[in-house]
Amino acid sequence: MLELKPMIHKFRMKDTYYCLDVNSGIIHVIDELIDRVLDIYDGTNRDAVHAVLDSSEDVVELNEIMDELDELIAAEQLFAPMSQEFKLVVGEKPVVKALCLNIAHDCNLACKYCFASQGDYGGVKRELMSFDVAKRAVDFLIEMSGPRQHCEIDFFGGEPLLNWDVVKQTVEYIESIQTQHNKIFKLTLTTNGMLLTQDKIDYVNEHKMSLVLSLDGREDVHNAMRPVAGSGTESYKFIAKNLINAVKQRHGLEYYVRGTYTHKNLDFTKDVMAMSDLGFEHLSMEPVVGEEGDYVLREEDWPMLEKEYEALADIYLQRQIDGWGEKFNFFHFRMDLYRGPCMAKRLRGCG
Template sequence: MNFKAHHKFVHRGKRYVLNIEAMLTSMICDETWWALHAAPSFTFSGLSQEAGRDLQLLDLIASESKDVVESANPTSTPIRNIALFITQNCNLACIYCYGKDGGYGSSGHMNSTTARMAIDWLIKQSGDVKTLGIAFFGGEPLLNFSLMKKVVEYARQRGSEFNKDFEFSITTNGSLLTDEKIAFLNENKINPIVSFDGSKDVQDTQRPFKDGQGSYDVIEPKIRKLLNTFPNATARATLKGATKPKEVTVALNKIGFRSTHMTIASPSLFEVPDKRMGEECGSQSMTTDLDRDAEDLLQSIKSRDVDRLRWLKENSDLVSRLTAFFNKEKKYFGCGAGRAYVGVDNTGGVFLCARFVGKAEYKLGNVFEGQPSRGKYMNSPIRTVEECKNCFARYICGGGCYHENVGASGAVDKPSVSYCRIMRRSVEMVAYVASQLTDGDRKYLSQSGIVRSRSCPFDFPA
């Protein structure tokens, strides 16, 4: 008997199986487990009624021995988002900075001519896309606040001429926030993302000023002021060494952040990488936290604790992945890098994404010359990368982060072992939670807004 592509796993002594293509999951009996394990020599006639029901419910019985991987997204995608490096200077000296002290190999401010060209270039590259995104990046973008104001004004002007709407965000370390700047962000609906690593000890160790002084006491009160205006601003923390994700989340919540995002420090591409840093630091604690978060999520659903569920939605990736699983939304790419999203450096160079700015081998062109060279990044990793083709997590992962891959393995198409470990465990935990939910549980998640319902297939993006 042949079975469709699936993944078996054990959690808390119970056996589970995931139908990879159909995105279905269930707890299964021992007999079903061993039937799947013994394929293709196992015969259907020898199965009990319970095991047969498991296999049919999960749509696992295949007429052929191999699944056909579904087609990926179209090979031509308009660019709709840019990370605009209005400066490649920074006033912090983060110990893990992948941009080499924020300069990305070439420090300095962007000038207004280049900024205007970048906006015009984005409009041209966006085709029929109506809503475009500009993320102010650096370095520390508030070091060039005067240019930021000009960019917003020019983008709005050109947007009205070409029937385009612009959405803005800024990734900042928070050290230069003032009442004037917060008011400007608010007036222009610029969504702030604050890079901040948690407690005073961690922040001061990992994100000191250039002179070596700690930054926590300077930045923390500025963040609190920002949160008075932007209560839903996101904190982006980087894990390094033995830093525990739970402790970081608690510290960020204490300051007032409702939404947090964490990533593991990866090697700088501007130096000889210590691959062990990208591969191991923090990955074990993150997988442990995934197990804990899964139990927390499940219990919160069963007890209808909407406040806790809202907190988990903002602080754990499990909820967004559960949504994708419920709606059978398959990812064919880790993100939009090189396709719908690129990084633009302070001289107008166009790069694979913000993290690759300054690295010539990942330069796709520049804003003065028109079409970027993006062909290499149009093919889905889950169709072309051997490690991804048969991975059970492929449709939730989409192939991972190009920068994480290069930092760990030296190649965009060679996945990071630690990233894969975390993602696979995350998918197992999503499958585990999904297997425990009733129709009533799913209805509650949808009605309470924790998990969004699947979009109507006739709702096309503008």
């Protein structure tokens, strides 16, 4: 059984220090000295704190800080134990609630940073999932989700629209059996937009599927990283046109436009704004994953990235004050400030 130890995440926004207690979800506003004490202190090791900090800090103040931390620990507001809610999720019998189906092991773009080696995941063969495999995946999810009613499937790739017939067959299979199994499926399609034609837009809207649409913000940033497979030509104009067409027909159905930032666009707030300027309201920009190449993020990028998130947070807050509301919605800044990050995010140490 997965054991969730008491855990904290500390971070700084401008001049304010914060400490998130993972299991309770409580966010503490702390100061710089408490931040340093919490680098060491776990509620049991005062001597270790004194050994490191006595030479530079006031000993009485250190003891007062640790007294206050002990009070929070006793009240289960710091280093809180795993809650009953968490135990249900990570209990003895694992419950699978979501599957990401690699429905197309192939892609029509050749993004330089591709996590999937341009769609084939580094394998020898580019393939499309058969309906039989997709059907068995759905049956597996129904079985493994146990009593949980809400299940999720993300049609993913590579590029899932390369296997559109199987996507449709699978959607229709799910719709035909979910009621008899007392399940409610949330279906998501993650696409690069190259094949997002009107018939597909009509279908995903009719079947109330969520959409995750990939675009990297500014035209030059996108084109530098996301060329068309084979020809190597620029893809931005074609994709942006398709995404704008799809999004204007969503009428409240869930979507977000997701970009990737790299070492080459550490000023990614400009990319978020470029996507907002195109009329996209639900946005996300994620850090690139990778270890090689001139685009990978480096240790020395951290200070600039911290500043960039602060700048984006300022814009986000100002837009909320100015009444933009849901019209400017950055995925990672969606959080319930009274209850903290959702359980799934706390479990994964994310958000």
